[in-house]
Amino acid sequence: MQGTCTAGNTAVTRKQCRSLAMPQPRLLLTRPQPGAAQFLERLSPALRTGAVISPLIEIVPTGALVDLAAFAGVIFTSANGVAHAPQGGGMPAYCVGPQTTEAAGKAGWQAQMAGLDAKAMIATLSGRTEIGPLLHLAGRHRRGDVAGILNASGLTTEVATVYEQHLLPLTAEAQTLLKGSDPVLVPLFSPRSAQHFAREAGHTQSVIAVSISHAAARALEGLPLYAHDVAAEPTGEAMAKTVEKLFRRTTLP
Template structure:
């Protein structure tokens, strides 16, 4: 089998950061073709009515005001680190949104909270937490605009070389399934079972799911798949 190539479909900055986690053999010849473009909404955020904020992605942090030491409850280590670097008193409240909801539900002592989010997100976090007694509102601070796969990406998928494609959300996985001209050589790595479900109808060469929904686990899964297909 020829050595697989890597196709990254995250927004440009996130793809470049993920690429840095990987071994030189994977970085060589990698193609970046974002399926999502992040764009600010330019909404004015008033934090004064709130005791803290919720971040479910690093993009939320990037498009939020500086923290000024205010508490931030975050999903995943990468988002938590980004919030800390932006001046928030950041703590990880769970590896995914479901875990965060379980950890924060009913915590009336830490509210009210403001979820600084993208327009497209899974589940009504603010609604669920508010129903539990923890008053939570949401403000959309960024858009996630869908993008087509580039001609270079499509040519890679249609070639004879296997292509490793990490997919970091159910929405991007669904869009990839709609966009990809050919998937018989695709070795997909999904960040979660929900993302994996979006690929179920595709003819894939291989498909793995990360052990947990983090960038580190995704990098480990990609490396493991690469080694499995290149070692004799």
């Protein structure tokens, strides 16, 4: 029996697949700068060629004055928090994910990764009263009440909102790319950006979506997509690997 593959929603033989001569996918990056450019550098040259960057979120500092004198350490749930925080001066920082941890270390914090996502970080820190009080340096829009949950566990935690996340429309270039018949790889790095993409995208039939988490993936339910996958873990490295995998799967016979 001949093997089969999928072209759109149709199962065809491997021989037929080879004759379809599917165009090479283009990449559409929607994460804020400089994160979009940094992610692009992780990818192979074939993916970088012709990539379109159309951030759906703009990161803007709030100008909040942060006084660390009353705290024994801080929490970072994103690299944006690090970018808009004071220099660490060797103070402990409990971070979500390897990229945020690396950024905090470079900014002078005594950085340690407390989990791959906020849920894992909360599990790691809950009840550890000896490391507090802590200050969560965060954005205006955040998933879950990290400080509230940690406070309930006995670990005193406050929040300082150091940046805003303003929603942006997809650019005309991005909309034109989506209207075409060629496949478009779209990595989505948060539930909020996935929700906004679902509202903004005029056409999604050619979209190969890559979601950073199942929460982000749920925001795309109901959209007509060419294909959809979820990264193995919520990290930039796992997202890059998934994008590369789907790119190869789409272009190789």
